[in-house]
Amino acid sequence: MKIKGIIFDFNGTLFFDTSLHNQAWDIFLEKYRLTLSDDEKNDKIHGKNNAEICTNIFSKKLSEKEIADLSLEKENIYQSLCLKQKMELAPGAKDFLEYLLSKKIPFTIATASDLYNVEFYFKHLNLDKYFDLSRIVYNNGTIKSKPDPEIFLKAMDILKVAANQTLIFEDSASGIKAAENSHAAKVIIVKSMNADYGKWNHEVISSFSEVDRSMF
Numbered sequence: 444m445k446i447k448g449i450i451f452d453f454n455g456t457l458f459f460d461t462s463l464h465n466q467a468w469d470i471f472l473e474k475y476r477l478t479l480s481d482d483e484k485n486d487k488i489h490g491k492n493n494a495e496i497c498t499n500i501f502s503k504k505l506s507e508k509e510i511a512d513l514s515l516e517k518e519n520i521y522q523s524l525c526l527k528q529k530m531e532l533a534p535g536a537k538d539f540l541e542y543l544l545s546k547k548i549p550f551t552i553a554t555a556s557d558l559y560n561v562e563f564y565f566k567h568l569n570l571d572k573y574f575d576l577s578r579i580v581y582n583n584g585t586i587k588s589k590p591d592p593e594i595f596l597k598a599m600d601i602l603k604v605a606a607n608q609t610l611i612f613e614d615s616a617s618g619i620k621a622a623e624n625s626h627a628a629k630v631i632i633v634k635s636m637n638a639d640y641g642k643w644n645h646e647v648i649s650s651f652s653e654v655d656r657s658m659f
Contacts, residue, residue, distance in 0.1 A: 467524055540591070553580040
């Protein structure tokens with residue numbers, strides 16, 4: 444069966460920023476005298492929304508306002524790090540997105556990022572050339588965190604494409620599990636960091652130029 448719709452995770456997938464998030468979390472956590480190893484970040488942070496992350500890393504129960512304030516503090520650190528370098532989409536992404544547009548293959552983003560960061564990406568990565576902000580699925584405080592498949596199922600509804608016709612690009616362990624849980628036809632892992640994906644039975648790419656276009 445041909446792929447009829449595509450869902451992209453964003454962080455670490457369309458935008459290779461995992462190291463920046465790790466750095467931002469290190470700066471943030473140092474203020475609160477906390478530390479996490481890279482493995483702990485993969486387990487407790489990557490692919491998850493900030494409400495779940497804060498619950499995972501702080502021992503006390505946090506109010507909604509405390510979570511919102513902590514999230515904003517961390518994302519301001521992260522955005523300042525982004526702006527210190529040249530911001531650009533992942534290797535091969537622009538050409539691939541242009542191809543999808545030319546073939547009228549619907550696609551969107553499903554990201555654990557909140558609107559604050561999504562709007563930042565639209566501004567600094569010119570995402571409006573390829574994406575409609577109103578059709579992006581992001582963390583709005585109600586969507587279950589990955590590995591729950593809800594975020595991908597919502598994206599499929601927006602695309603009006605069945606799971607067995609959908610391709611999902613992901614990079615994090617929780618995101619890959621969520622993609623599998625959504626019963627998508629195909630999952631492709633994007634290797635943006637030096638991570639070991641040996642336990643997964645999915646194709647792994649480092650550039651979107653590697654995607655086999657015969658599936659569309």
